[in-house]
Amino acid sequence: xxxxxxxxxxxxxxxxxxxxxxxIQHEMETGFRVGTNGQVIPRDIITDFICKYNGEEIFRAxxxxxxxxxxxxxxxxxxxxxxxxxxxxxxxxxxAVSETATITVE
Amino acid sequence: xxxxxxxxHATRRRFLTDAAALAGSLGLxxxxxxxxxRATPETMRAAIKKVIGEASLQKGKVKLDLPPLVENGNVxxxxxxxxxxxxxxxxxxxxHIFNEKNPLPDVLGVRLGPRAGRASFSTRIRLADxxxxxAIAEVSDGTFWSASVEVIVTLAACVEVL
Numbered sequence: 604x605x606x607x608x609x610x611x612x613x614x615x616x617x618x619x620x621x622x623x624x625x626x627i628q629h630e631m632e633t634g635f636r637v638g639t640n641g642q643v644i645p646r647d648i649i650t651d652f653i654c655k656y657n658g659e660e661i662f663r664a665x666x667x668x669x670x671x672x673x674x675x676x677x678x679x680x681x682x683x684x685x686x687x688x689x690x691x692x693x694x695x696x697x698x699a700v701s702e703t704a705t706i707t708v709e
Numbered sequence: 710x711x712x713x714x715x716x717x718h719a720t721r722r723r724f725l726t727d728a729a730a731l732a733g734s735l736g737l738x739x740x741x742x743x744x745x746x747r748a749t750p751e752t753m754r755a756a757i758k759k760v761i762g763e764a765s766l767q768k769g770k771v772k773l774d775l776p777p778l779v780e781n782g783n784v785x786x787x788x789x790x791x792x793x794x795x796x797x798x799x800x801x802x803x804x805h806i807f808n809e810k811n812p813l814p815d816v817l818g819v820r821l822g823p824r825a826g827r828a829s830f831s832t833r834i835r836l837a838d839x840x841x842x843x844a845i846a847e848v849s850d851g852t853f854w855s856a857s858v859e860v861i862v863t864l865a866a867c868v869e870v871l
Contacts, residue, residue, distance in 0.1 A: 620826035633835070635812045661825060664832075665818040669811050671784045671833040671866075678819075681826035 605629055609690060611704040615682035623654065623662075624677045627692055627700065633668035649674055649694035657686040666694075682708045747837075748814040753807050756814035757845060760805050761853045766845065771804075771856035773844040779836060782866035788831035791846040791854070801828035803847040810838040811866075835866035 610624040634646025654662040685708045691701045774788040800823045806816040843857045
């Protein structure tokens with residue numbers, strides 16, 4: 604199971620723009636490297652990342668092999684209401700990881 | 710010049726031209742085999758065209774932040790920010806990043822909306838060579854804005870052998 608690190612502020616004022624940071628453990632094998640046996644190592648990457656705020660999509664990324672190993676993203680959202688922010692990563696070979704974070708909006 | 714000399718010259722000339730032709734074809738074959746598949750400025754343009762369609766691309770609004778000198782092409786931090794109020798009527802819908810010389814021209818496509826509050830994100834990418842990186846932002850009114858940055862890469866990603 605891939606480890607995912609998420610940084611969401613626990614509390615925010617209503618209407619405040621908050622920064623979200625995410626990091627997930629993944630090799631992001633490009634499919635262009637040649638192994639010791641002379642064979643090309645097959646591609647194995649995360650292709651999609653979706654972030655939802657109380658079920659509504661706020662950020663989506665389509666990843667290509669040019670993204671570094673252990674994909675890292677920081678992005679922003681407006682703190683509208685208390686609730687959960689969910690994160691989903693999916694990719695080659697059935698890779699799927701999801702995480703959630705809770706936020707309290709005052 | 711005797712008749713014998715003629716024959717010798719003819720065969721030698723023929724041998725040399727044949728050898729040259731053979732070497733040429735071999736060399737060409739080798740270079741085709743060794744050169745890895747690479748994106749080129751043309752394939753980047755094609756990839757950009759796929760995103761923007763027939764719309765025209767304007768310079769400005771987008772700020773693309775990359776270190777000018779990259780020591781390790783495997784991990785290059787990139788941040789993109791777009792000058793936009795991010796309201797329901799005027800916001801950035803998508804941001805795309807393209808490169809010229811990696812094996813593939815696409816790097817990343819991001820979708821956001823007015824909920825983002827700020828049209829900005831950062832991530833880490835791989836770069837195979839010294840090249841120009843382009844970021845394109847799609848605004849809700851249907852216009853496309855771009856910014857390009859040239860980066861010098863000393864240690865390339867993607868091509869190393871294990």
